[in-house]
Amino acid sequence: NRLIDQTGRAVEGLRRSRREGDRARLEHLEEVLxxxxxxxxxxxxxxxxxxxLENPVFAGLLGEDSAFAVRSMIFRASNPTVEQLYDxxxxxxxxxxxxxxxxxxxxxxDVGKSLCCLYGRExxxxxxxxxxxxxxxYGHPAARWIGIPTTAGTGSETTCWATIWDPERDAKRSVECxxxxxxxALVDPELxxxxxxxxxxxxxxxxxxx
Numbered sequence: 001n002r003l004i005d006q007t008g009r010a011v012e013g014l015r016r017s018r019r020e021g022d023r024a025r026l027e028h029l030e031e032v033l034x035x036x037x038x039x040x041x042x043x044x045x046x047x048x049x050x051x052x053l054e055n056p057v058f059a060g061l062l063g064e065d066s067a068f069a070v071r072s073m074i075f076r077a078s079n080p081t082v083e084q085l086y087d088x089x090x091x092x093x094x095x096x097x098x099x100x101x102x103x104x105x106x107x108x109x110d111v112g113k114s115l116c117c118l119y120g121r122e123x124x125x126x127x128x129x130x131x132x133x134x135x136x137x138y139g140h141p142a143a144r145w146i147g148i149p150t151t152a153g154t155g156s157e158t159t160c161w162a163t164i165w166d167p168e169r170d171a172k173r174s175v176e177c178x179x180x181x182x183x184x185a186l187v188d189p190e191l192x193x194x195x196x197x198x199x200x201x202x203x204x205x206x207x208x209x210x
Contacts, residue, residue, distance in 0.1 A: 026057050026148065026188035029101070033068060036099060036144065036183060044097035045072045046088075046112050048104035048150070052191070058103070071095050078107050082133070082166045082173065085111060086126045089118045096120075097143050099183070103191070105151040110162035113182070114175040116143040130166065130173075138177045147182045150191040157185040 033043065045058060052058060053072055061070045073092060077084050088111055096119060102112025120142030123129050132138070147157025156162075162175040 026055075026186050026191070029057055029146070029148075029186060030061065030067070032146065032184050032186070033099065038068075038098045040096070040098055041068045042095060042097045042099075043068045043070045044092055044095065044100045044115070045070055046075055046100055046102045046104075046108060046115075047072065048076060048108050049074060052103055052150075055191070071097070075104075075108055075111055078105075079163075079165050080107050080111050082130050082164055082168075083126055085114055085118075085164055086123070086129045089115060089123060089129070093119060100143055100145040101148065102145055102157075103148040103150060105149070106156045106163075109147050109149065109156040110164065110175075112145050112147070113156075113160070113180055114162045114164060116141040116145050116180055117175060117177050119143045130169070133164065133173045133175055136176065138175075138180075141177060141180045144183045145180075147185045148191070149185070149187065157182055 043061070045053075045061065047053060047058070053062065058072075060066065061068060062072060071092070073088065075084075075088060092115065097115075100112045100115055102109045117138040118129070118132075121132070123132065149157050158181075160177055160180045164173045164175055165171075166173050
């Protein structure tokens with residue numbers, strides 16, 4: 001049944017984390033990508049701002065000598081809406097990433113995991129996307145994702161649920177798919193170094209209450 005399936009996936013995720021050990025660090029991102037056996041090696045690097053792209057790990061992936069075809073995308077919005085998610089999908093669907101590397105707070109991680117459920121589908125407009133989310137008709141995700149949090153948050157990098165807002169319909173949507181847990185979650189405290197003090201405080205309180 002569904003509960004057994006969920007438990008099985010969670011246990012397998014824990015086993016994989018234990019096997020990888022020290023690889024759950026940012027500097028091993030390329031090694032983790034190599035272990036995913038990608039065919040086209042298309043990777044979408046989704047970040048909250050340009051400064052992150054200067055990180056040596058991400059700069060290396062984007063460089064001429066990279067072993068992967070990497071495209072970067074800046075997503076600055078907090079509490080992403082259905083319209084913003086559709087814009088991100090439309091902007092990247094032709095690239096057809098096999099992996100989305102989402103680097104940021106909960107909003108970035110939610111957009112990254114949501115995109116994985118959308119690729120491989122023809123979604124002509126925002127209304128079609130809204131209908132897809134309402135009916136949970138995702139099927140098997142066409143891409144996988146790696147979560148790299150930059151805030152303390154509440155662990156969005158370890159869940160298969162994403163919150164997408166729909167102000168036009170005064171609704172809060174949930175993109176959820178049991179086959180869409182992150183392939184890996186990589187943590188580097190230094191990525192939080194530039195976090196505004198107010199955000200640092202609120203995310204830390206959120207982590208304590210989670």
